[in-house]
Amino acid sequence: MSQAKPSDDPRDYLVPQGFESYTETDHETWRILARRQRDILQGRIADTFLDGLDGLGIGGTGIPDFRVLNERLRAASGWEVVAVPGLVPDLVFFKLLADRKFPAGFWIRKPEQIDYIEEPDIFHDVFGHVPLIMQPVYADYLEAYGKAGLASQAYGGLHRLARLYWYTVEFGLARTPQGLRIVGAGIASSPGETIFALESASPNRVGFDLARVMRAKYRIDDFQETYFVLDGVDAWPALDLERLIPLWREIDAQTDLEPGTVLPEDRLVSCGDGSYHRAKSAA
Ligand code: HBI
Numbered sequence: 001m002s003q004a005k006p007s008d009d010p011r012d013y014l015v016p017q018g019f020e021s022y023t024e025t026d027h028e029t030w031r032i033l034a035r036r037q038r039d040i041l042q043g044r045i046a047d048t049f050l051d052g053l054d055g056l057g058i059g060g061t062g063i064p065d066f067r068v069l070n071e072r073l074r075a076a077s078g079w080e081v082v083a084v085p086g087l088v089p090d091l092v093f094f095k096l097l098a099d100r101k102f103p104a105g106f107w108i109r110k111p112e113q114i115d116y117i118e119e120p121d122i123f124h125d126v127f128g129h130v131p132l133i134m135q136p137v138y139a140d141y142l143e144a145y146g147k148a149g150l151a152s153q154a155y156g157g158l159h160r161l162a163r164l165y166w167y168t169v170e171f172g173l174a175r176t177p178q179g180l181r182i183v184g185a186g187i188a189s190s191p192g193e194t195i196f197a198l199e200s201a202s203p204n205r206v207g208f209d210l211a212r213v214m215r216a217k218y219r220i221d222d223f224q225e226t227y228f229v230l231d232g233v234d235a236w237p238a239l240d241l242e243r244l245i246p247l248w249r250e251i252d253a254q255t256d257l258e259p260g261t262v263l264p265e266d267r268l269v270s271c272g273d274g275s276y277h278r279a280k281s282a283a
């Protein structure tokens with residue numbers, strides 16, 4: 001018998017949040033994580049992120065109820081959060097974003113997994129991602145990303161879009177008048193990477209360039225070897241197809257870049273010494 005093809009209809013992946021089913025331990029896990037991140041993010045995260053956190057009211061009280069969260073989010077940017085059991089197929093993910101819906105895992109990590117999980121949970125998805133989605137400029141970028149993702153299929157460009165998401169939405173940094181700030185959700189929801197991304201001598205920090213980023217492979221199992229730096233907290237790249245299609249053609253003729261590669265033409269904010277990953281591979 002042939003395997004049924006996974007559905008690409010977003011409705012087949014959405015589930016109720018089940019807010020009443022969280023235990024007191026679940027809420028306590030959220031509170032511990034949220035308080036710790038709030039402290040560590042001071043002076044390191046973009047101000048727009050902290051504004052979003054305040055606007056959502058998702059500080060230290062426990063796991064947020066999506067019904068309450070969504071009233072605030074809809075009012076601010078016309079987005080909503082929808083609950084999913086875990087990772088959804090790329091095409092479903094793009095469709096949801098193009099429709100201004102952000103899929104968030106409804107479950108929360110167990111106390112013994114407090115510092116490391118393999119799949120995104122509600123803390124990463126909601127605390128990490130949703131504060132910036134309160135902001136219309138960012139909300140529009142994410143919608144444009146979803147639309148570009150849908151279009152990229154026809155050009156075999158899906159992996160290019162995944163890299164762009166990784167190096168902006170998940171692990172982006174931005175230059176501000178006060179210094180470098182975090183804008184990526186993967187950094188903002190991790191205490192270790194919050195410090196590493198900004199303060200370690202190990203990683204490269206390279207001025208953002210759309211074509212360059214879409215050529216760069218990334219690591220999913222550890223801190224990044226290279227972070228890309230936007231020219232400001234609102235400097236998200238324009239993703240119209242008239243711009244993307246010629247770029248995809250151009251870079252299809254070039255090699256992919258390893259995560260730690262630095263090119264002569266890179267605008268270096270800092271050239272990493274690579275010490276962190278070198279020590280790990282020697283161990
Ligand atoms: N699904 N729930 C969920 N969350 C994600 O962040 C996610 C996903 N599916 C695919 C995906 N991300 C990425 O591979 C996209 O950048 C393509």
Ligand code: FE
Pocket residue numbers: 120124125129170185186
């Ligand atoms: Fe994420």
